[in-house]
Amino acid sequence: MAKIKIHLPDNSIREFDQEPTILEVALNIGARLAKDTVGAFINDEKEIQDFRQKLKDGSRIKIVTLNSIEGREVIRHSAAHVMAQAVQELWPDIKVTIGPVIDNGFYYDFDTPRPFTPDVLEKIEKQMQEVINRDLEIVREEWTSEKAIALFTKMGEKFKVEIIRDLNVPSVSLYRQGDWLDLCRGPHLQKTSQIKAFKILSIASAYWRGDEKRESLQRVYATAFESKPELERHLHNLEEAKKRDHRKLGKELGLIFFHPFSPGGAFFTGKGTIIFNQLQNYMRELYKEYGYQEVITPQLFDVEMYHCSGHYDNYRDNMYFTETDKGQHSFKPMNCPGHCLLYASDLHSYRELPIRFADFGRLHRAERSGTLHGLTRVRSLTQDDAHIFCTMLQLQSEIKSFMQFLTRVYETLGMNKYTVYLSTRPPKRLGSDDVWDKAEDALTEALKALNIPYTVNPGDGAFYGPKLDIMFTDALDRPWQLGTLQLDFNLPERFELKYIGDDNKEHRPVILHRAILGTLERFIGVFLEHTAGKLPTWLAPIQIQILNLTDRQKDYCEMLVKSFRANNIRVHFDDRVEKLGFKIREGQLQKIPYLVIVGEKEVETKTISVRLLGGEQKNALDLNQFINTLNSEIGGRLNKSPLAELKQEVSH
Numbered sequence: 001m002a003k004i005k006i007h008l009p010d011n012s013i014r015e016f017d018q019e020p021t022i023l024e025v026a027l028n029i030g031a032r033l034a035k036d037t038v039g040a041f042i043n044d045e046k047e048i049q050d051f052r053q054k055l056k057d058g059s060r061i062k063i064v065t066l067n068s069i070e071g072r073e074v075i076r077h078s079a080a081h082v083m084a085q086a087v088q089e090l091w092p093d094i095k096v097t098i099g100p101v102i103d104n105g106f107y108y109d110f111d112t113p114r115p116f117t118p119d120v121l122e123k124i125e126k127q128m129q130e131v132i133n134r135d136l137e138i139v140r141e142e143w144t145s146e147k148a149i150a151l152f153t154k155m156g157e158k159f160k161v162e163i164i165r166d167l168n169v170p171s172v173s174l175y176r177q178g179d180w181l182d183l184c185r186g187p188h189l190q191k192t193s194q195i196k197a198f199k200i201l202s203i204a205s206a207y208w209r210g211d212e213k214r215e216s217l218q219r220v221y222a223t224a225f226e227s228k229p230e231l232e233r234h235l236h237n238l239e240e241a242k243k244r245d246h247r248k249l250g251k252e253l254g255l256i257f258f259h260p261f262s263p264g265g266a267f268f269t270g271k272g273t274i275i276f277n278q279l280q281n282y283m284r285e286l287y288k289e290y291g292y293q294e295v296i297t298p299q300l301f302d303v304e305m306y307h308c309s310g311h312y313d314n315y316r317d318n319m320y321f322t323e324t325d326k327g328q329h330s331f332k333p334m335n336c337p338g339h340c341l342l343y344a345s346d347l348h349s350y351r352e353l354p355i356r357f358a359d360f361g362r363l364h365r366a367e368r369s370g371t372l373h374g375l376t377r378v379r380s381l382t383q384d385d386a387h388i389f390c391t392m393l394q395l396q397s398e399i400k401s402f403m404q405f406l407t408r409v410y411e412t413l414g415m416n417k418y419t420v421y422l423s424t425r426p427p428k429r430l431g432s433d434d435v436w437d438k439a440e441d442a443l444t445e446a447l448k449a450l451n452i453p454y455t456v457n458p459g460d461g462a463f464y465g466p467k468l469d470i471m472f473t474d475a476l477d478r479p480w481q482l483g484t485l486q487l488d489f490n491l492p493e494r495f496e497l498k499y500i501g502d503d504n505k506e507h508r509p510v511i512l513h514r515a516i517l518g519t520l521e522r523f524i525g526v527f528l529e530h531t532a533g534k535l536p537t538w539l540a541p542i543q544i545q546i547l548n549l550t551d552r553q554k555d556y557c558e559m560l561v562k563s564f565r566a567n568n569i570r571v572h573f574d575d576r577v578e579k580l581g582f583k584i585r586e587g588q589l590q591k592i593p594y595l596v597i598v599g600e601k602e603v604e605t606k607t608i609s610v611r612l613l614g615g616e617q618k619n620a621l622d623l624n625q626f627i628n629t630l631n632s633e634i635g636g637r638l639n640k641s642p643l644a645e646l647k648q649e650v651s652h
Contacts, residue, residue, distance in 0.1 A: 050187035086127035091414035105223030197231035198224035264379030271541035297338035354390035375525030399446035421462035
C-alpha cells in the first residue's frame with residue numbers, strides 16, 4: 001500500500017499509512033511540537049487550518065504553534081468562544097450571534113434583554129478565567145445542517161439557525177468545550193487552558209448583520225495574546241494610542257476642527273493648513289524632479305463618464321450625485337477618468353511617453369456615517385494623486401521610479417518601517433483574465449527585479465487592475481495603508497486611449513495609478529499619531545516661540561522676530577505677562593521645536609538661549625549661526641535637530 005507523503009518547510013518528507021491529521025504530523029515530529037500545535041498553513045493557503053484536519057497525499061504544510069504570531073488568530077478565536085460561554089453561564093437567557101477575530105483582538109455580539117454596563121466587564125472577565133482554569137478539551141464535531149438547526153431551534157438560538165439556513169450546505173461544524181457548544185468553522189485550540197493572556201476592552205452597540213432594521217445587539221471587544229508580556233505591551237500601546245489620537249492632538253494643537261454641519265469634512269485651521277501646504281509643496285518639488293506635470297480637472301462630471309470608466313457599475317454606492325439642467329452629474333470620487341479625458345484631448349507620439357499627470361484636486365466619497373473617523377476616514381479629501389501613461393516597455397522603469405520616489409519621501413519623513421503587498425484580482429472586476437494575468441505578471445516581475453520583498457494579498461486589487469499597497473507600520477506597531485501603485489489595462493481600452501508608435505501605428509498606453517502619501521487628510525492623521533504631534537521642524541506650524549522674562553527684553557525680542565521672519569522661519573512671540581516656567585510648559589505642550597528664551601543676559605551679549613522640545617537647553621548661541629543651522633535643518637527637511645548634537649548643559 002502506497003504511503004501518504006507530507007512535505008515540511010525544510011523540504012523533508014514524513015510518511016504515513018493513512019491520511020494523517022495536522023496534529024498527527026506534529027506528533028510524528030515531536031511530542032513538544034504536538035503539544036504546542038494550533039493549526040497549519042496547507043499548500044501556501046493564507047488561512048490557518050484546524051489541527052484536526054486530515055491531509056491529502058503530497059500536502060505541503062507549515063505548522064502553526066501556540067507561541068507564534070500566527071497562532072494569535074487561533075488563540076483569539078477560542079477566546080471568543082470562552083467569552084460567549086462565560087456570558088451564557090452568567091446570564092443563561094442571553095443569546096449568542098457571532099464572534100470573529102479582528103485586528104489586534106476579537107469581539108462577540110450578544111442578544112441580551114439587559115444592556116451591558118461597564119461594571120459587567122469585570123464579571124465576564126472573571127468568569128472567562130474560571131472557564132479557562134477548567135482545562136476543557138475543545139472538540140470539533142460534524143453535524144448535518146438539519147440536525148444542527150433542530151438543536152439550535154430547541155436552544156432558542158435563532159441567530160445560529162439563520163446562519164445555517166443561509167449557508168445552505170449539507171453539514172456544518174460545531175465546537176464543544178465541556179457542556180457548551182457553538183457553530184463555527186474553526187480553527188480552535190486543543191483546550192481552554194492554552195489561553196494564557198486575555199483582556200476585555202470595551203462594550204458597544206451593534207445591529208445584527210449591520211442592518212439597522214434588525215435586532216440591536218451588545219458587542220463586547222476583547223483581545224488575547226500568547227503571553228502576558230505581549231498582552232501588557234499591547235495594553236500599553238492602547239493607552240499610548242489614546243494619548244496620540246489625532247482628533248485629541250489636533251484639537252490640543254489647534255490644527256483641525258469638525259462640525260456636525262459637515263460630517264466627514266475636516267476644517268484645517270491656519271496652523272493645520274501650514275502642515276497641509278508644506279506636504280503639498282514637498283511633493284510639488286519632487287514632481288519637477290521626477291517629471292510630473294501638475295494639472296487641474298473639474299469637480300463635476302456628467303454621469304456618462306462614469307458609465308464609460310466602469311465606476312458607475314462598480315463604485316456608485318460611494319459616489320455623490322446631483323441633477324443639473326443637463327441631466328445627472330457626479331462629484332468626482334477619484335481623478336483617473338478625468339485624466340483619461342485630458343490625455344485623450346490631444347494626439348500623442350511614443351516619443352512623448354511616459355506622460356505623468358499629478359492632481360491635488362478635491363474629491364468626494366459617500367462614506368457611511370458609521371465609518372467616519374476624524375481625518376483617517378473622511379468624505380471630502382485631497383490626494384497626492386497621479387496617473388502615468390506609458391508603453392509596456394516603459395512599465396518596469398516606471399515602477400522602479402515610483403518605488404524610489406516613495407522610499408525617498410518616507411525616509412525624509414522618518415517612516416522607515418513599511419511592507420509591500422501585491423493585491424490581485426477581486427471577484428468583481430473589469431477585463432478578461434488574460435489582461436489580469438498580464439497585469440499581475442508585470443507587477444510581480446518588477447518587484448522581483450527590484451529585489452523588493454512582498455506579500456501576496458489575494459482578491460484585494462482595484463476593480464480595474466492589480467496593485468501594490470504600501471503598508472506603513474507606525475510607532476505603536478499599527479499598520480496603515482498609505483501609498484499605492486495600480487496597474488491598469490482596462491481604462492485605456494474603455495476610453496480608447498492611444499499613441500502613435502515608432503511603426504506609425506496606433507497603440508494603447510498602459511496607466512499606472514499612484515499615490516505616495518495617499519489621502520492627505522488621512523496621512524496627516526496617521527503622521528500626528530506616529531509622531532505624537534512632535535512634527536519635524538520643517539512641518540511644524542510654529543517653528544520658534546520667543547519667550548521674554550520681562551517687558552525690558554521686548555525690543556530685543558521684536559528684533560529677533562524680524563530676523564527670523566526675514567529668513568522665512570515661522571515664529572511667534574509669546575509676550576504674555578506670565579512666569580517663564582508657565583510659558584515654557586505651554587510651548588512644550590504645543591510641541592514647538594524651539595523655544596528661544598530671552599533675559600537680560602541675552603540682551604547684553606546679543607545672543608539667544610534655546611530650549612529644544614526634548615528638554616535640552618543651549619545657551620549663549622550666536623543668532624546668525626542659529627539661523628543658518630535652522631535654515632539647513634528646514635531646507636534639508638531633517639527629522640532631528642542639529643542642535644541636539646551640540647554638547648552643553650542640560651536643563652532639568
